[in-house]
Every structure is written in structure tokens, then in C-alpha cells.
Amino acid sequence: MGSTIAEKIIKSHLVEGEMVQGTDIGLRIDQTLTQDATGTMAYLEFEAMGVPRVKTERSVAYIDHNTLQTGFENADDHRFIQSVAKKHGIYFSRPGNGICHQVHLERFGIPGKTLIGSDSHTPTGGGIGMLAMGAGGLDVAVAMGGGTYYITMPKMVRINLTGKLSPWVSAKDIILEVLRRMSVKGGVGKIIEYGGEGVKTLSVPERATITNMGAELGATTSVFPSDEITRQFLKAQGRESDWVELKADDDAHYDEVLEINLSELGPMAAAPHMPDNVKTIDELKGKKIDQVLIGSCTNSSYLDLMRVAHILKGKTVHPDVSLGIAPGSKQVYNMLAQNGALADIIASGARILECACGPCIGMGQSPNSKGISLRTFNRNFEGRSGTADGQIYLVSPETAAVSAIAGVFADARELGEAVEIPMPEQFLINDNMIVPPAPVEEMDSVEILRGPNIKPFPISEPLPETISAKTLLKVGDNITTDHIMPAGAKILPYRSNIPYLSNFCFAVCDEKFPERCRAEGKGIVVGGSNYGQGSSREHAALVPLYLGIKAVIVKSFARIHLANLVNAGIVPLTFVNESDYDTIDQMDELEIPNIRELVGKSEITVYNKTKGTSFKVNCTISERQRDIILAGGLLNYTRESVK
Ligand code: MIC
Numbered sequence: 001m002g003s004t005i006a007e008k009i010i011k012s013h014l015v016e017g018e019m020v021q022g023t024d025i026g027l028r029i030d031q032t033l034t035q036d037a038t039g040t041m042a043y044l045e046f047e048a049m050g051v052p053r054v055k056t057e058r059s060v061a062y063i064d065h066n067t068l069q070t071g072f073e074n075a076d077d078h079r080f081i082q083s084v085a086k087k088h089g090i091y092f093s094r095p096g097n098g099i100c101h102q103v104h105l106e107r108f109g110i111p112g113k114t115l116i117g118s119d120s121h122t123p124t125g126g127g128i129g130m131l132a133m134g135a136g137g138l139d140v141a142v143a144m145g146g147g148t149y150y151i152t153m154p155k156m157v158r159i160n161l162t163g164k165l166s167p168w169v170s171a172k173d174i175i176l177e178v179l180r181r182m183s184v185k186g187g188v189g190k191i192i193e194y195g196g197e198g199v200k201t202l203s204v205p206e207r208a209t210i211t212n213m214g215a216e217l218g219a220t221t222s223v224f225p226s227d228e229i230t231r232q233f234l235k236a237q238g239r240e241s242d243w244v245e246l247k248a249d250d251d252a253h254y255d256e257v258l259e260i261n262l263s264e265l266g267p268m269a270a271a272p273h274m275p276d277n278v279k280t281i282d283e284l285k286g287k288k289i290d291q292v293l294i295g296s297c298t299n300s301s302y303l304d305l306m307r308v309a310h311i312l313k314g315k316t317v318h319p320d321v322s323l324g325i326a327p328g329s330k331q332v333y334n335m336l337a338q339n340g341a342l343a344d345i346i347a348s349g350a351r352i353l354e355c356a357c358g359p360c361i362g363m364g365q366s367p368n369s370k371g372i373s374l375r376t377f378n379r380n381f382e383g384r385s386g387t388a389d390g391q392i393y394l395v396s397p398e399t400a401a402v403s404a405i406a407g408v409f410a411d412a413r414e415l416g417e418a419v420e421i422p423m424p425e426q427f428l429i430n431d432n433m434i435v436p437p438a439p440v441e442e443m444d445s446v447e448i449l450r451g452p453n454i455k456p457f458p459i460s461e462p463l464p465e466t467i468s469a470k471t472l473l474k475v476g477d478n479i480t481t482d483h484i485m486p487a488g489a490k491i492l493p494y495r496s497n498i499p500y501l502s503n504f505c506f507a508v509c510d511e512k513f514p515e516r517c518r519a520e521g522k523g524i525v526v527g528g529s530n531y532g533q534g535s536s537r538e539h540a541a542l543v544p545l546y547l548g549i550k551a552v553i554v555k556s557f558a559r560i561h562l563a564n565l566v567n568a569g570i571v572p573l574t575f576v577n578e579s580d581y582d583t584i585d586q587m588d589e590l591e592i593p594n595i596r597e598l599v600g601k602s603e604i605t606v607y608n609k610t611k612g613t614s615f616k617v618n619c620t621i622s623e624r625q626r627d628i629i630l631a632g633g634l635l636n637y638t639r640e641s642v643k
Pocket residue numbers: 037038065118119120121134361487534535536537
């Protein structure tokens with residue numbers, strides 16, 4: 001039997017385990033990336049490991065999230081990361097150079113290589129044929145030190161694309177269609193591969209829009225073949241020698257196959273507050289809007305913004321709408337400036353934002369109260385925009401631009417004939433905002449610059465014989481890491497200050513949660529299915545750890561968050577019978593005896609002392625993860641194993 005693309009990459013990087021679905025496999029990691037919001041912590045962890053220089057083929061530290069700099073905190077963190085990068089062999093992409101995933105695709109991504117990044121949208125690299133996965137900061141730190149990265153061998157899904165998109169329908173609409181069909185849980189434990197004739201109609205950045213939002217499916221990653229189009233893209237980036245061909249064998253086996261005829265798709269939008277709440281533009285047409293934002297790692301490429309500029313040319317943004325545009329990288333920005341498209345955008349009345357994540361992570365541009373905001377981004381979780389009752393719709397750049405002019409949801413297909421915007425034969429290459437690391441002989445003399453915003457990170461204790469604690473919080477299904485540890489302009493600057501961050505833990509669900517934790521000293525969180533979906537931020541595990549959370553009992557976990565809990569030494573448990581969830585109330589006292597012996601081995605009984613009942617849970621983790629939990633987290637485990 002032949003292999004899928006993902007199986008081929010896994011096979012060539014397998015250092016532990018066998019490629020049997022559902023079992024743990026260890027992979028050699030070729031490249032890593034970090035961004036600043038998770039990077040500060042990742043580099044503190046890397047330092048704690050005591051490895052002098054990264055062992056990967058390429059590691060890059062990007063600054064793209066915390067660029068508002070409303071106080072000293074962000075700038076201090078940037079300087080810390082820059083100095084660590086210089087000392088330890090990491091390339092540093094300066095603030096202003098662009099969003100990590102966009103820049104990585106342009107300048108560093110290589111087909112057939114493995115990439116992990118401390119950001120859940122790292123699968124963007126699947127657009128260029130990488131096996132690219134989001135991970136917690138500590139996992140990235142370990143990979144930088146040459147350590148193995150572990151995942152559960154996923155199932156393989158093939159999405160066959162046939163036909164060709166109609167004019168003004170775009171890659172964003174393809175992934176919205178996939179989300180509509182599969183839901184935000186549909187990709188859990190799976191790798192999504194794209195194939196079929198329709199693939200040939202999509203450029204690399206368009207493919208990257210699709211793999212980027214595979215994160216919203218909960219998938220381990222998504223991947224496209226590396227073909228002639230990939231070669232052309234790399235050539236235009238001056239990197240043709242990085243190209244290798246990559247395709248699935250004809251007789252490769254897939255666990256699921258989905259068919260999408262591109263010709264049948266129309267423009268769509270993900271309505272508040274989940275990326276899978278997909279509606280057609282036909283259903284929304286004419287509805288008044290307040291704000292439009294174009295950018296983010298999903299839709300800020302040269303082609304995206306050229307199409308936007310074409311639509312805006314000679315027009316004026318509707319007087320009731322604020323239009324903000326953030327190009328994804330300095331390369332894109334510079335090219336738009338040189339060819340005049342930027343002038344068309346400015347003339348229309350758009351507000352030009354820095355090349356950074358910006359409003360996507362709630363860093364400015366929060367909409368008015370109850371404001372309807374159309375965004376080309378990838379997440380519309382409640383409150384993420386910074387306006388608690390903001391109504392965020394995820395749309396394509398084309399839908400965003402026509403709607404900004406109309407002042408209502410509008411259908412770009414009414415523009416008629418498609419405009420042909422060719423992929424450039426040569427992108428503008430100027431890497432002067434990427435600082436290479438110090439040469440080996442100079443690394444010792446590089447001084448690490450640490451500001452007062454950097455506080456030590458919490459370390460867990462070895463697992464006790466019995467966990468006995470109150471249920472300090474009970475939440476429902478699809479809880480995101482944005483619920484657990486919100487971001488936004490007021491909180492994000494404190495990503496290296498866990499004590500301060502802890503004041504905001506679960507604030508979206510229950511503002512009193514941190515207070516209860518402090519009063520009780522320890523606790524358990526109970527939740528529904530797909531707990532911890534969304535961002536890869538390990539702060540969603542480190543902050544609960546700091547607040548004394550010992551175990552989380554839920555119906556099911558999202559992949560990266562489960563790994564982050566284990567790495568932090570918090571026990572992840574799932575109900576054997578989901579209906580037991582209903583029997584627990586907040587503040588019930590739970591006791592889990594014998595947990596040290598049973599964890600990761602067999603079913604565990606939890607006693608509800610308040611109700612006088614009991615129920616069974618599982619802890620579905622690998623043997624290695626069991627050892628990590630017993631040691632009280634990955635750092636303790638790593639220290640013990642090198643003793
Ligand atoms: C996000 O889109 O939520 C983020 C901000 O990029 C996160 C990382 C973080 O929380 O720092 C992600 O997607 O992993």
C-alpha cells in the first residue's frame with residue numbers, strides 16, 4: 001500500500017514508535033518558530049534546559065503579537081528575545097517584519113521538512129508542503145535543544161478538490177466550507193491532506209490560507225502537495241533550490257475522503273462566535289456592518305491585498321464603516337507600495353495598520369459595542385476582539401472589501417468578470433529585518449537583556465498519592481484557551497508574568513475564579529467536550545497550575561492543550577460516561593485516591609464527597625506522558641532524566 005504525503009514526511013523523521021494510528025510517535029524536528037506572546041516563556045524554558053545553541057536546521061523568533069508597546073513590558077520582552085536569539089543560534093525577525101506564519105512561508109518554509117511553532121497556526125506551512133504543527137512553548141524549547149517531538153499518530157483525511165473557483169470566490173471560502181462540514185471538532189486526531197485537480201488552481205498563499213484554518217478544525221495539521229506551483233513560488237522567493245516534489249501515492253489509504261467541487265462554492269462567512277458557524281453571503285446580504293479588518297496570518301498575502309486594492313480603487317469606504325488593513329509582511333507591504341496598490345488603498349480611506357497580528361488578537365481596533373465586524377481572520381471567539389458583545393464574522397478579503405464600500409454585507413460576485421492578478425515572477429527580497437544569530441565563537445559574549453516584566457515560571461510538584469480538592473469551576477463544551485487565559489491589549493503584555501496573568505484566568509466565564517482558587521489553595525476544573533481548543537498558549541496550563549489546579553476532568557480535550565497540561569503536571573482526565581458530567585456541581589468536593597498508581601494505566605474512580613457518589617474517568621496518555629505527570633511536569637522530568 002502506498003503512502004500519503006504526511007506519512008512520507010513522518011516516515012523520514014520518525015525517531016520513536018511505529019506509524020500505528022492512535023499510538024505515540026516521536027519526530028525529529030527540522031525547524032522551529034516562536035512568536036513573542038509565547039516566545040518569552042519558551043526561551044525562559046530553553047534557558048532552563050542549559051543547551052548552548054539550538055540543534056535544529058533553522059529556528060526563527062518572530063515579534064508580531066505584542067507590538068502596541070503601551071508600556072515598557074513589550075519592548076523589554078522584544079529585547080530579551082532578540083538577545084536570547086543572538087546568543088543561542090536563532091534567527092530574529094524584528095517587529096515590523098511581519099506575521100510569523102506569513103514571513104516563514106515566504107522566507108524559510110521548505111517542502112518535506114518538519115516544523116513546530118509555539119503558535120496554533122503553524123500549520124500554515126502545510127501550504128508549502130511542510131509537516132507543520134502548533135505546540136506548547138516547552139515542546140518547542142525541547143525541539144530547539146534537539147529533543148524529540150511527540151504526537152499521536154493521526155488518522156488521514158483526504159479532501160479532493162475538483163473544478164475551479166468562480167470569480168471573486170476565494171480560498172477562504174474553501175476552508176469555510178470544510179469547517180461547515182466538519183465543525184471545530186471534526187479534525188481532532190487527524191491530518192487533512194488536499195489533493196485532486198482543483199489543487200492546481202491554487203497558489204501557495206491560497207493553499208496556506210486553507211492549511212492555516214485547519215487549526216480551527218482541531219486537526220493535527222493540514223498539508224498540500226509540493227508541485228510545480230510550489231516550485232514557482234519558491235523560485236519567485238529566490239529559493240528554488242529548497243524545492244522538492246511531494247505527492248501522495250496513487251494507492252495511499254485515507255480514513256476519510258471528502259469531495260469539494262470548487263465551482264459550486266459561493267462566498268461565505270463564519271458568524272459569531274465560532275469559526276464553524278458558517279452562513280452563505282446570500283443569507284447575510286444587506287445586513288448593516290460597522291467595521292472591516294483585512295489581514296492576519298490567514299489572509300494578508302500579496303495576492304489577497306492586490307485583489308483588495310483592485311476592489312477599493314477609485315472608491316470610498318462607506319461613511320459608517322471603519323476599514324483597517326494590515327499587510328502580512330514587510331515584503332507584501334513594500335511591493336504594494338512600489339506598484340501603487342497601496343496608494344489606491346490609502347485613497348479609499350482605509351486605515352493602514354502595522355504588519356503584525358494586531359486586531360486579530362485584540363491588540364487595538366476593538367469594534368463599537370454590539371458592533372458588527374467583518375474580518376479576514378481565523379477566529380471569532382466571544383470577547384477575543386476586545387469588545388465583549390462585538391459580533392465578529394470571518395470572511396474572505398474580497399467579501400471584506402466590497403462590504404466596506406457598501407456598508408452592508410455584499411456579494412463580490414456582483415463585480416462581474418474576474419480580475420487576473422498574476423503571482424509575481426519575482427518577489428521583492430530584502431531580509432534586512434531578519435537578524436542572524438552570533439557566530440559560534442562570539443555567542444558566549446552576548447549578554448541576555450532581562451527586564452522587570454520577566455518573572456519566574458511556576459513549577460509543579462511530583463504527583464501525590466491522592467488528589468482531594470473542590471470543583472472550583474464547571475464549564476461547558478468548546479471552551480477555548482481564549483476563555484482559560486484571555487489575550488488582548490490589556491493582558492497580553494504580561495505573558496512572561498504568570499502571577500499577574502492569573503488575575504484574568506477564566507475571566508470570560510467567571511471573574512471570581514482566581515479569587516476562589518486563592519481562597520481554596522487547590523482545585524479541579526470540570527468541562528465538556530473539545531476543552532482547550534484554539535490557541536497553543538501554554539499559559540492556559542501554567543496559569544491554572546499557578547492557581548493550584550491539580551486536575552481537569554472533561555468529556556474530551558483538544559490536542560495541544562492536553563499536551564500543555566501534561567507538560568505543566570496537571571492531570572488530564574476524561575469521563576468514561578459523559579453523563580457523569582451532569583452529576584457534578586461547582587464547589588463539589590472530589591477525591592481521587594491512588595492516582596499515582598493508576599494514572600495513564602487504567603480507569604480511575606473519582607469520589608464526589610459532597611454528593612456521596614462516584615464515577616469513572618480515564619487518563620489517556622502515553623507512557624512517557626505518564627512519567628512526566630508523575631515527575632510533576634516536563635521540566636522536572638527532563639531534569640530527572642538527565643541526572
Ligand atoms: C492566537 O491566534 O490565538 C495566538 C495569539 O496566535 C495564539 C498564540 C498565543 O496565545 O500567544 C495561538 O494561536 O497559538
